[in-house]
Amino acid sequence: IILQRGNLMKEKNPWHKPVTIIITVIGVIAIVALVTVAVLQNRPLPQKYKYGIVLDAGSSHTALYIYEWPAEKDNNTGRVEQTHSCKVKGPGISSYASAPLKAGESLRACMQEAEQRVPGKRYHETPLYLGATAGMRLLNMENSSASEKVFQAVEEALQKFPFSYQGARILSGQEEGAFGWVTVNYLDDRLEQGLETTGALDLGGASTQISFVSDNYDGSESPSNSVTFRLYGNDYNLYTHSFLCYGKDQVLRMALAHQTQTGPESILDPCFHPGYNATKNYSILYDSPCVSDRKPQRAPVNFTHVGNGNFKQCQNVVKSVFNFTHCNYTHCSFNGIFQPLLQGPFGAFSAYYFVMNFLNLSDTSIPLETVKEKLARYCATPWNQIIQQHPDIKLKYLAEYCFSGTYILTLLTEGYNFTSDSYPNIKFIKKIKGSDAGWTLGYMLNLTNMIPAEAPDSPPLPHAGYVSIVTIMALLLLILFVVSLRPLWPRCSKQPQII
Incomplete structure (x- = not known):
């Protein structure tokens, strides 16, 4: 009987070979290193x-x-x-x-x-x-x-x-309107995602701007109102117009100028609360290019400004600052200025928001007629009662909210042609995702080229997917490595022969 002891031991313990152990350890270390590098490579860096x-x-x-x-x-x-x-x-x-x-x-x-x-x-x-x-x-x-x-x-x-x-x-009025539009749509992620854009309504103290994209406007009619942008790979042909002297402060001057054309010593103003009474200076009122050419001759130094708080009459006074008599285009807003048909949602900011928010009328889901009724009741509230309700607000600003609210509704409906059906498309906004709505962000983005003309490239796989694939590949390598050692596996099927 011959027992092949040496060969049997070799077949039963091939893994004990030092070389095999070293190769296995190195392989495992390499695979662990591969996974570690992949994870570290994709780990977010400190910003x-x-x-x-x-x-x-x-x-x-x-x-x-x-x-x-x-x-x-x-x-x-x-x-x-x-x-x-x-x-x-x-x-x-x-x-x-x-x-x-x-x-x-x-x-x-x-x-x-x-x-x-x-x-x-x-x-x-x-x-x-x-x-x-x-x-x-x-x-x-x-x-x-x-x-x-x-x-x-x-x-x-x-x-x-x-x-x-x-x-x-x-800034030109056109720039102010266009950059406000960029700000609103950039903050709302509409530019990068190629979504329907939001129009921008901006109201300041001395001017107001309207900017929006209309499918019916290609820039050929009234080219001066056209601004073209290429943002994130999409082309936008924007209609924009700025009305100088139609900010709320200058419009108030124009409305008072309309009521003091004859140089009276006293006026009864429907846009101010009943019981309001103040002495105002003619020279200060007309100290603006918006009204300086209308100053009445031989007017007294001062006039008494008395309020009687009538919303409908106030609307008539406000309408006096608009000119709706002529239009040389297919559609106009006011003063003969071209405006295409309104399209899409609109964000109204700056003084639009502050005035309507103060009046508790910033919710545009409220029917337009109800908004007018609420404003009419506010304007009819006695002045001394208004003062008692708002003791922390300066009297100058407090006195003007009735007029400003009436002007905003008149501007939107009579000037820009919003109807009871399209009024709910307006959203009065102060901030979008923590940033103030206005032209400043759009201005900086433009000057620093922060908005790419083309959509940015994105990696083919997200971070988690990339790590998962690398891990699977590493496991596959491990399995292949083990399989490659098959010739060294114990040959259990072969029993030692006894002769």
């Missing part, structure tokens, strides 16, 4: 951010906005968000025409806040812009040298701060 600052120099006040976006993505898919806002104390910079240095000084407090909000290491690369709107447009029309001095004072003040100052200038 670094870039910043931008825009000053909105409006007719009634100036506001500062700070924007932030991921530095790694920049103008790819990085979401630009507003991180801070600061309202400058005092009136708009156009009010400092007689003392321009004060215009620059007024910005200091908010700029110091910006220094605290933006990391110091980002100062030198943070762009700083100032855009002035209708208030400075009017000042530039009235006194261009005064306008230049205000800008000079503002620039000297801003250049003292450590940011990358990019200049201060007056």
Whole structure:
């Protein structure tokens, strides 16, 4: 009997070979390393951010906005968000025409806040812009040298701060409307996803803008109202128009000018509450290019402004500032200005929101006739009762809400042609996803090229899917490795032969 002991031991214990053990360990380490590298490679990195600052120099006040976006993505898919806002104390910079240095000084407090909000290491690369709107447009029309001095004072003040100052200038009405439209649709993710866009309704103190995309408008009729954008690979032909002098403050001047054409010593104004009584100066009322040519001759120094709170009569007064008598186009809004048929939803912001929110009329699901009835009851409320209900609001602003509300409804329905059916398409908004609605974000996005003209590339697989596939492949490699060792497996089927 011959027992092949040596060969039997070799067949039963092939895994004990040092070389085999080393290969197996190395293979396992390689596979673990593969999975580890794949996971680490796809792990989100700590975010670094870039910043931008825009000053909105409006007719009634100036506001500062700070924007932030991921530095790694920049103008790819990085979401630009507003991180801070600061309202400058005092009136708009156009009010400092007689003392321009004060215009620059007024910005200091908010700029110091910006220094605290933006990391110091980002100062030198943070762009700083100032855009002035209708208030400075009017000042530039009235006194261009005064306008230049205000800008000079503002620039000297801003250049003292450590940011990358990019200049201060007056925006055209078309730019203000178009950038407001970009802001609203960018924040609502409508541009990147190629969704139906939202129209933009902006109301300031000295001007108002309407901007929207209409399938019936290709820009051939009234080309001056056309703006073309290519954003995220989609082309947008935008209708936009800005009405200078039709902001709520200047319209109030025009309405009072209509009522004081004969230079009376007293007027009974249906747009102010019953019991309202104030003495006002003719020179101050007509101290604006919007009404300066209408100042009555031989008028007294002052007039008494008395309210009687009648909504329907107030509507007639407001209508007096519009001209509906001529239109040389297929469709017009007012004053002979072309406007295509309204289309899609609209976001109404700035003074639209603040006035309608104060009046508790910002819910557009309420029928239009009900809105008018509620406003009529508000206007008819005695002035002393209004003061008691709102003790914390300055009397000047409080007195004007009846007029402003009436003007907004008249502008939307009589001016822009919203009907009881299309009025619910309007949404009064203050912010979208934490950012203020307005032109400032769109302005910065345009100047920093933060919106790509083409849709950004995206990875073929999401992070989780990529890790899963790598893991499966690693397991497959392990199985193949084990299978490759099959020749070394114990040959259990072969029994030792005894002869």
